[in-house]
Amino acid sequence: MLKSIKINSNDNVAVxxxxxxxxxxxxxxxxxxxxxxxxxxxxxxxKENDEIIKYGFPIGKSTREIKKGEHVHTHNLKTNxxxxxxxxYVPQLNKSEEVLKGTxxxxxxENGDVGIRNEIWIINTVGCVNKVAEKIALESNKRxxxxxxxxxxxxxxxxxxxxxDDQINTQKxxxxxVKHPNAAGVxxxxxxxxxxxxPVFKEFVGEYDEDRVKFLNAQDSDDELEDxxxxxxxxxxxxxxxxxxxxxxxxxxxxxxxxxSDGFSGITANPLVGVISDILVTYGGTSIxxxxxxxxxxxxxxxxxxxxxDLFNKTVDLINxxxxxxxxxxxxxxxxxxxxxxxxxxxxxxxxSLGCTQKCGFSNVTSVLDYGEMTNTHGLNLLNGPGNDIVxxxxxxxxxxxxxxxxxxxxxxxxxxxxxxxxxxxTDLFLKKPSWIDFDAGIILKDxxxxxxxxxxxxxxxxxxxxxxxxxxxxNGYREISIFKNGVTL
Numbered sequence: 001m002l003k004s005i006k007i008n009s010n011d012n013v014a015v016x017x018x019x020x021x022x023x024x025x026x027x028x029x030x031x032x033x034x035x036x037x038x039x040x041x042x043x044x045x046x047k048e049n050d051e052i053i054k055y056g057f058p059i060g061k062s063t064r065e066i067k068k069g070e071h072v073h074t075h076n077l078k079t080n081x082x083x084x085x086x087x088x089y090v091p092q093l094n095k096s097e098e099v100l101k102g103t104x105x106x107x108x109x110e111n112g113d114v115g116i117r118n119e120i121w122i123i124n125t126v127g128c129v130n131k132v133a134e135k136i137a138l139e140s141n142k143r144x145x146x147x148x149x150x151x152x153x154x155x156x157x158x159x160x161x162x163x164x165d166d167q168i169n170t171q172k173x174x175x176x177x178v179k180h181p182n183a184a185g186v187x188x189x190x191x192x193x194x195x196x197x198x199p200v201f202k203e204f205v206g207e208y209d210e211d212r213v214k215f216l217n218a219q220d221s222d223d224e225l226e227d228x229x230x231x232x233x234x235x236x237x238x239x240x241x242x243x244x245x246x247x248x249x250x251x252x253x254x255x256x257x258x259x260x261s262d263g264f265s266g267i268t269a270n271p272l273v274g275v276i277s278d279i280l281v282t283y284g285g286t287s288i289x290x291x292x293x294x295x296x297x298x299x300x301x302x303x304x305x306x307x308x309x310d311l312f313n314k315t316v317d318l319i320n321x322x323x324x325x326x327x328x329x330x331x332x333x334x335x336x337x338x339x340x341x342x343x344x345x346x347x348x349x350x351x352x353s354l355g356c357t358q359k360c361g362f363s364n365v366t367s368v369l370d371y372g373e374m375t376n377t378h379g380l381n382l383l384n385g386p387g388n389d390i391v392x393x394x395x396x397x398x399x400x401x402x403x404x405x406x407x408x409x410x411x412x413x414x415x416x417x418x419x420x421x422x423x424x425x426x427t428d429l430f431l432k433k434p435s436w437i438d439f440d441a442g443i444i445l446k447d448x449x450x451x452x453x454x455x456x457x458x459x460x461x462x463x464x465x466x467x468x469x470x471x472x473x474x475x476n477g478y479r480e481i482s483i484f485k486n487g488v489t490l
Contacts, residue, residue: 005267009056011054011055011056012053014027014041014043015264015267016035017445019034026041029043029068031069032071033070038345038409038426041069042066042068042069045065046062048063048064049061049062052077055354057298059297060347060348060350062076074347079334079348081348081349085320087312090304097282100283102249102283104252105465107243107244108247109181113179113181114402115180116252116419116464119183120183120235120236121152121153121183121186122152123174124154124174125190126158127156128194129189132189132228136153137152137153139225140228143233144232147240149467153189154479162488167196167487171196172398173372173395173398175372176399177397177481182417185234186212187215187228187231190216191217191219211238250283253285253401256287256290256360256396257290258291258356258359258406259408260341260411261409264345264425264426264445265356267425268442269407270358272423272453273358273359274358276461277359286400287363287380288382288399288400289357289360290383291392293322294349294352296334297354302315305363305365305380306365306368307364307365315365315382336387359405360380367379367380367381369384370384371383371385371395371484374400375399385484389412391483393415394416394481397416402418403421403465407423407425408429409424409426411437414478415474415476416473417481419464419474420471423457424437427445
């Protein structure tokens with residue numbers, strides 16, 4: 001059985017697939033240290049300040065001499081990354097493949113959008129009505145059981161006492177959820193005295209279908225629970241008129257996310273999702289990559305795959321503006337990776353980013369979106385936003401993603417408003433947390449090829465889109481949102 005892997009022929013470190021012992025002979029190298037699984041060991045002798053190469057790119061420099069067979073990690077490796085950088089556009093575009101044709105069974109909405117679920121959503125303009133919304137959802141699911149794919153609300157603490165861009169961020173995210181086609185109907189629930197009150201929010205939302213979107217202001221109602229149930233009943237009646245039909249795969253939009261990554265994430269789960277992203281793009285669909293701080297160190301790969309110089313410049317701004325955000329608060333730009341990432345074998349931000357960005361495969365970048373902006377461009381989209389798991393999955397859902405492919409090496413139960421497909425980077429996690437994990441990418445290190453696994457996974461994704469399979473977050477009822485905050489609260 002394979003005990004280690006050299007990811008790229010130019011690498012000068014290898015990754016342990018299982019826990020390896022000191023003095024063990026691995027590929028003609030005698031190990032100097034115990035090497036935990038997912039961690040790196042040296043394939044050559046390093047001097048101080050030598051480049052350490054993984055994925056074919058530098059992931060940092062040695063802080064001292066490192067002997068062949070020695071453990072390479074945070075104790076002897078440091079990042080190469082600094083502050084703001086200047087970039088040059090050096091296009092490295094991939095040739096367009098012939099567009100494939102295929103279908104899935106989804107719900108066609110009146111405006112031409114499609115959904116993969118037929119749900120009712122309660123969207124709160126302000127956190128003050130969270131408990132009211134939860135009670136309406138609870139009673140509605142009892143009263144209208146079996147008529148839709150479920151009635152859900154997503155609590156949040158915002159919508160009032162926010163100023164400037166902070167309130168706009170809240171409104172953008174909530175607008176994206178109101179317009180999301182996985183919801184056959186939406187009840188917008190307000191209080192009445194909040195900054196983001198219903199008249200203000202209606203103007204921000206813009207055009208909407210009055211049969212699909214209803215509004216309720218709790219302060220104006222004598223019985224907000226009963227009024228809410230009545231409006232939900234009208235939305236349920238509307239939802240029952242939709243039936244699944246064959247629709248082009250080009251209509252599918254999939255978000256790409258990782259959380260709790262480990263040393264295998266960049267070897268198994270993330271490259272697998274990258275293959276799926278490329279397949280989707282070949283069908284004319286849309287994939288969306290966010291987590292800007294986890295592009296640092298791999299950003300030039302994305303920049304040079306931008307289809308034109310304007311998108312290149314937008315990507316440069318995407319990166320440098322996020323660095324400036326860190327700097328405004330006197331925070332270390334390269335605080336990443338997290339403690340869990342380090343425990344799993346990831347040493348520097350370059351190490352993490354080069355693994356993370358593999359989720360978007362090799363497709364060209366066709367669009368760069370601001371935080372809370374909804375996608376309308378096929379192909380690979382870059383979406384401004386942080387890496388925080390719940391903030392990122394909310395951002396992806398609000399941008400229009402029908403489902404999110406979420407890779408993890410450490411494991412997490414979190415789920416968003418849309419189906420959140422958990423892909424384990426290692427089989428141990430898949431076996432340990434069957435109630436969290438939907439698909440095991442760890443088998444790529446064992447007895448199955450990437451080609452075989454990606455074929456199986458693509459079929460699995462289409463079944464989710466068809467409603468034949470529900471994700472673990474859906475089965476568990478784990479649906480959360482969180483909104484990026486960057487401003488003053490009154």
